[in-house]
Amino acid sequence: MILQPNDEAIARAVGALRAGGLVAFPTETVYGLGASASDAAAVGAVFLRKGRPASNPLIVHVDGVDMAQSVVADWPARAGALAAGFWPGPLTLVLAKGPHVPPAVTAGGETVAVRAPDHPVALALIRALGGPLVAPSANPSGAVSPTTAGHVEADFPDLLILDGGPCRTGIESTVLDLTGPPRVLRQGVISADAIAAALGEPVAEGATPGPARSPGLAGSHYAPRAPLRLVAPEAGPEPEGTARVVLPDSATEAAARLYAALREADVEDATAIWVQAPTPEQLAGPEGGLWRAILDRLQRAAERKAES
Numbered sequence: 001m002i003l004q005p006n007d008e009a010i011a012r013a014v015g016a017l018r019a020g021g022l023v024a025f026p027t028e029t030v031y032g033l034g035a036s037a038s039d040a041a042a043v044g045a046v047f048l049r050k051g052r053p054a055s056n057p058l059i060v061h062v063d064g065v066d067m068a069q070s071v072v073a074d075w076p077a078r079a080g081a082l083a084a085g086f087w088p089g090p091l092t093l094v095l096a097k098g099p100h101v102p103p104a105v106t107a108g109g110e111t112v113a114v115r116a117p118d119h120p121v122a123l124a125l126i127r128a129l130g131g132p133l134v135a136p137s138a139n140p141s142g143a144v145s146p147t148t149a150g151h152v153e154a155d156f157p158d159l160l161i162l163d164g165g166p167c168r169t170g171i172e173s174t175v176l177d178l179t180g181p182p183r184v185l186r187q188g189v190i191s192a193d194a195i196a197a198a199l200g201e202p203v204a205e206g207a208t209p210g211p212a213r214s215p216g217l218a219g220s221h222y223a224p225r226a227p228l229r230l231v232a233p234e235a236g237p238e239p240e241g242t243a244r245v246v247l248p249d250s251a252t253e254a255a256a257r258l259y260a261a262l263r264e265a266d267v268e269d270a271t272a273i274w275v276q277a278p279t280p281e282q283l284a285g286p287e288g289g290l291w292r293a294i295l296d297r298l299q300r301a302a303e304r305k306a307e308s
Helices: 007-018 040-050 065-069 077-086 120-129 149-155 192-199 251-265 280-284 288-307
Strands: 023-025 032-036 059-061 091-096 111-115 160-162 174-177 183-186 228-231 242-245 272-276
Touching: 007 023, 007 032, 007 120, 007 160, 023 120, 032 040, 032 120, 065 077, 077 091, 077 192, 149 160, 149 251, 192 288, 228 288, 242 251, 251 272, 251 288, 280 288
Parallel strands: 023 160, 059 111, 091 174, 228 272, 242 272
Antiparallel strands: 023 032, 091 111, 174 183
């Protein structure tokens, strides 16, 4: 059920959350499948509804620094500097978890991922609830993320959905591990270079061995039903039944369009999807950080073909 996000709809969503239910809501990145972060049973329901592996941790969504500090064991100066520079926004910080975070949220680990979303509906919902929400993407695990309320309804037609319009950023947040030297675990709109400039120190990139500290690190992810192949601009002609996706030349526009374009191409009679890969010039240009994040999503989406 799609609801326009007025006061009545927010109150209804809060009532559902307090009763242990799930609610889909918009953020600037993608639509999230929300549950109260303090309700272990509701958190478990998120995993069941998505078919999500228990080893894949969730991001805790807060309305700002004060609420973030309630779910972490320590709030280092780096976290304060980054929150001041990028929150609300698409930057998730991985920190030592506080004692009241249910183990399912962190996949049993000792760290928690937390961010403040930059969307008025998300912030209104969190504030009305009076506590943080877990909110992985509102779609079956491993499938294409939703960037409109209609996308969520197509996957979960019986879910209560707050409609905040199309997500303007379109790909998931950058995830930064601050439990040691700063390290980007998942690329997003905010680049490692931008983070390094804010901190005044180098920032590493790439996940480390061991249990996952962040979502979005699985091999196959963001994948349509039809096999996806990355192709060069000159590739073709595509075989019969193949849907071809050409993204905008602007990385910002391409990110916002990416998941909707994949869903539109993934029609019932599509035998494959070809997507033009970012060019070396784009990857090396001024929007290179965002193009690398887009390429990361596309490569993970293509891995389902390799695994099948």
